Amino acid sequence: MERAEREKAAGLSFPEEVASRLGGETIKLCYQCGTCASSCPVAKITPKFNPRELIKLSLLGERDEVISGDAIWLCCSCYNCQERCPQKVEIAEVIYALRNIAFEEGRIPQIYLEFASALLRDGRIIKVSKFVEKRRSTLGLPPLKPTGVEALTRILSATGFNKLYERREQK
């Protein structure tokens, strides 16, 4: 059973579920002051994203709305909110924890899957083309050393990333 499903089955409330995960530990410290929202460059230009609102919905247990919504993917990861939070809620990390839950449930933007697939294949999230690699010597750059893609594959299978990713690919 996936971790998110296990936690649901164990009857954990959504705030507890988030707080029990890597990155989500500080969510319950939020007292809704809104410093995050007023520091957020994305919230200034779209009503679709507001970090205070996202934390509030999570604390109220609105799991489906949070996990299946667009908002968690609109954080630009600038860390302004986290830097300024008077309660030391690690907001950007909490959003990563929410994304991790969403991913386990099969929700992930296509672009992220493309990065993951390049990572698994080449050890880099963006492939270095043969053309660019050849051009290095013309520019006077040393040849690229090989990536540690084999070690990476073993790390990704130890953390379960491989399995999670394969499941997504099949969906």
Added chain:
Amino acid sequence: MKRYALFLGCTIPARQPNYELSARKALTKLGIELVDLAETTCCAPPPIRSIDLETSLAVAAYNICLAEEAGLDLVTLCSGCFESLSAANNMLKGNEHLKKRINRVLSEVGKEFLGSRRVKHYLQVLVEDVGIERLKRKVSRSLSGLRAAAFYGCHALRPSGLLGLDDPERPRILDDLIEALGAESVEYRNKLKCCGGLLRGYSDELALDLAREKIINASKAGADCIVTLCPFCFVALDMGQLQMRSRYKEAYDMPILHYSELLCLALGVDPEELAVQTHKVKIDKVLDKVL
């Protein structure tokens, strides 16, 4: 001569070898030796962190292990790599429980994270190992008369508790490094606001709105160029201007330079050696002013 393991990451070798070129030239000229490590991988930045935080920490720690084994500190040219590696490094150094958890994963590849090395952004190397005063003395082509808008982006500065590069609200490092070359660092509105780079590919419209604001604010302040320290900020603002032209039907012509390119110019490097033709927005205006 101080030696560092150069961590290139993905974007720079794949898309911006010209950035790597200028950084290698400048650092070498200033007496910094760069060592290329074999078997490195992607640093596991936000897109991978979004999938699984534990994986991204383990991958970052694996790369730091390679530097530990080589007995070298790491230097990055990319703020994304800097943040992934430096944050993981300091997080694991300060959390024994998490370190054990990650080391259990790393034991699968025969590695153990010790926490014995530092991860630096190359601007820190310039300030700490070369020094502003020595850098000033090395300038052979002063950039006086050039008005440059320093752009820090996000991941060199924040989360500041784990990165410690500079004050996250009032940073000076890039301004000081620009002024060391004789140029003027101009103040502009919302200087510290994000370029929107990480939203590219998911919400291009929001990403462009954020980037456009930077271009407009720097233009209004009378800047001749924007100076970046990260390949993602560079793309968001340089390539971004082409996309802005078609999306907003407005003409933008703000040259974007990597700090290392500006540094090379000040150190007397011929621009022909820097492959600057790869910039989407031509930098001729800047070259005319400084050459």
